[in-house]
Amino acid sequence: MRSVSDLTARARIRDAALARFGTDGIAGTSVRAVAADAGISPALVVHHFGSKDGLRQACDDYVLDSIRSGGEAASEALGEVLQAATPVRRYLARALLDDTPAARALFAEIVERTETWLETGEAEGWVRTSADARARTVTYVSWLLAPLVLGDHVGRLLGGDPAETATAVRGARAGLEMLTNGLFADDRWLAAFTAIDERNSR
């Protein structure tokens, strides 16, 4: 029953909403616009989803499922979503900014998974030790998500189509390079930061 209706109108509405919400924002999208994109009447979307907020929740659930079912490793699944599904990408960025409950849960979940992943790496010796492991994980995850949120700007400045895979790969490679070799050749900035930090806390 679910899968049958999921191939028809209900899914079309959800997909249209995902795209619209992603590009125009949730507040900037009207139920009528979604209905028009899906080729149905505005009354049908509330028949299927109860309300506009119900539709948004359905989008949240769909995106979460897409990511969770994408694989085991957080970075892999995210990487795929990041490169492939542009509407999902945009929606996710909006949801993260709008502080949707689903986005909140997703962020926490990614951080948790990444934390254990980094801990494993640390134990096995391919991840360096850190003075503040938690802060490092959270910062690392925010860096992972950065091109997702700022994808358009990154893409534009890297020339070419923001949606094109090659552009995203270029950025990802540059990031990996920084995370492997480091960006700075000496610790002048880290030392300077530590100095300022100590002066402030003293």
Place this chain on the structure above:
Amino acid sequence: MRSVSDLTARARIRDAALARFGTDGIAGTSVRAVAADAGISPALVVHHFGSKDGLRQACDDYVLDSIRSGGEAASEALGEVLQAATPVRRYLARALLDDTPAARALFAEIVERTETWLETGEAEGWVRTSADARARTVTYVSWLLAPLVLGDHVGRLLGGDPAETATAVRGARAGLEMLTNGLFADDRWLAAFTAIDERNSR
């Protein structure tokens, strides 16, 4: 004339709009709500700014000026904005997502400034060489901006108040650590990525 009126109603409207736009989004904010926050009538905001879009442009200009006048070094000025002015921070994040012309210009400008800064560092030996300098700069800037856009999530996961300075400092320090020492102790991920990349392009 400008400075006189800028201390009174006009400035109050702009500040109220900045805060509202930042938290609720531009489309999610009504002129009436801004007017109520500023303690004036809705008709006055259109008298001063022409339209809602005019108000948004005024906010854009104000934020750009705030950042540009903040200092010479891009990272310093950004760092201050990132830590201090929360409403500006939130507004900037929204503007970057909504692809405002001002946000577009700002991003390009930061990238340009950072590019020359990194080139200097490379010449002076405190920045490592890169296989793709442009991609590295853009990625680095997106990482700089990441805690700005995802500040709430980062702050929440790092415990404590997201607006509190100490939280932001913790994240910044962790980031600096990764950029100085690297995150990965060997090049297994970089090598793996390169391998996949070559396979795909072949």
Place this chain on the structure above:
DNA sequence: CTGATTATTGAACGTCTGTTTAGTCCGCGT
């Protein structure tokens, strides 16, 4: 003090919003 310019408002406009209601259509079990 007068006149003109500006700041500010209340009320109204037309449009768009999310949602409701009453109803039609169609497939399916009995």
Place this chain on the structure above:
DNA sequence: ACGCGGACTAAACAGACGTTCAATAATCAG
């Protein structure tokens, strides 16, 4: 054949939206 439930719609609702307009209050040059 019948009726029943779900998909679907046109029309309407009340409210919020951005904006306009005429009018009042404040400001300031002469």
